[in-house]
Amino acid sequence: MTEVAVIGTGAIGRDLVGKIHRSPVLDCALVAGRNPESEGLKHAARLGYPTSAEGIDAVLAAGPFPIVFDATNALSHKEHWQLLKDVDTLLIDLTPSRVGDMVVPTVTGTRAPAARDVSLISCGGQAAIPVAHALAGRFPVSYLEVVSTVASRIAGRATRLNLDEYVATTQTALTEFSGVRDTKAILNISPAVPPATFRTAIHAVVPGASATEVRAVVAEAAERVRAFAPGYRVLACEVNGDRVVVSLEVAADSDVLPRYAGNLDIINSAAILVAEQHAARPVVVGG
Numbered sequence: 001m002t003e004v005a006v007i008g009t010g011a012i013g014r015d016l017v018g019k020i021h022r023s024p025v026l027d028c029a030l031v032a033g034r035n036p037e038s039e040g041l042k043h044a045a046r047l048g049y050p051t052s053a054e055g056i057d058a059v060l061a062a063g064p065f066p067i068v069f070d071a072t073n074a075l076s077h078k079e080h081w082q083l084l085k086d087v088d089t090l091l092i093d094l095t096p097s098r099v100g101d102m103v104v105p106t107v108t109g110t111r112a113p114a115a116r117d118v119s120l121i122s123c124g125g126q127a128a129i130p131v132a133h134a135l136a137g138r139f140p141v142s143y144l145e146v147v148s149t150v151a152s153r154i155a156g157r158a159t160r161l162n163l164d165e166y167v168a169t170t171q172t173a174l175t176e177f178s179g180v181r182d183t184k185a186i187l188n189i190s191p192a193v194p195p196a197t198f199r200t201a202i203h204a205v206v207p208g209a210s211a212t213e214v215r216a217v218v219a220e221a222a223e224r225v226r227a228f229a230p231g232y233r234v235l236a237c238e239v240n241g242d243r244v245v246v247s248l249e250v251a252a253d254s255d256v257l258p259r260y261a262g263n264l265d266i267i268n269s270a271a272i273l274v275a276e277q278h279a280a281r282p283v284v285v286g287g
Helices: 011-022 039-046 055-062 074-084 123-138 157-161 163-178 211-226 262-280
Strands: 002-007 026-032 067-070 090-093 117-119 143-151 183-190 199-205 232-240 243-250
Touching (some): 002 011, 002 055, 011 039, 011 262, 026 039, 026 055, 026 262, 055 074, 123 163, 123 183, 123 211, 123 243, 123 262, 143 163, 157 163, 163 183, 211 232, 211 243, 243 262
Parallel strands (some): 002 067, 067 090, 143 183
Antiparallel strands (some): 143 199, 232 243
16 A cells, blocks of 8 residues: 545545545545644544644655645645655645646546656646547647536635636646647636536537547547546537537546535546556666
8 A cells, every 4th residue: 555645625635535545555644734623634534544734744744655645725736846846755736736747647647757746737627638639639629618617615715716827727738738729718616506517618619520520539538537537428519510519527426525526526536546556656676
């Protein structure tokens, strides 16, 4: 078992701890936050894991850990990387900080070469990029727009603080992984009651697109994502002339998250996959 630490005890952190608990190769050695009364620390303690309200200081004191998950916010992640960059730790970033090497499991594999700070980009990025990359790899896409909608109830303080970073990071990743220069990313926070399940719509301009071919490409990309995020599905794939619209939904597969919180589930599922693949790599001695 590979020991890991989690920094951050909001909804993302709680779900991460639950997913680590289910993992056959990861062992949660520490959960660190700032609020000693947080539900995240209480949840971790109920599962029998060590906890601390000393944040990154607790991680530094108890470590080094082979893997650390950062589920805080973009500004804090920059500080955490500075403190951990000289330690032999894989830091998995679940904030939209744009500090580390961006990873989308079905596109890049689970780790960029030589990366020790790995960015999971954003929930919208994890949902949209597999399809956007597949479309751009098959067709001459000239424009991409991604619109994600999350339920207000699950959009925590860090999400609201990082809205600008979320949009910028998602847009940068869209361009990098699709090769399309003209891109746009939008995040909507929905107050709907009952809460709406996380959805992402991809709007693309694809000259000469064949509806049959487009749907086949989208279906194949979605199937690969479902291998680690089973709640991921294509709701619709419409082709009208050179306009393509793909509607995606992600339902959470979690012990602690409501079904509608698929935005947190997909980024956490990708993070756990990165960690498990890293843990499975052989240790090179004297290399």
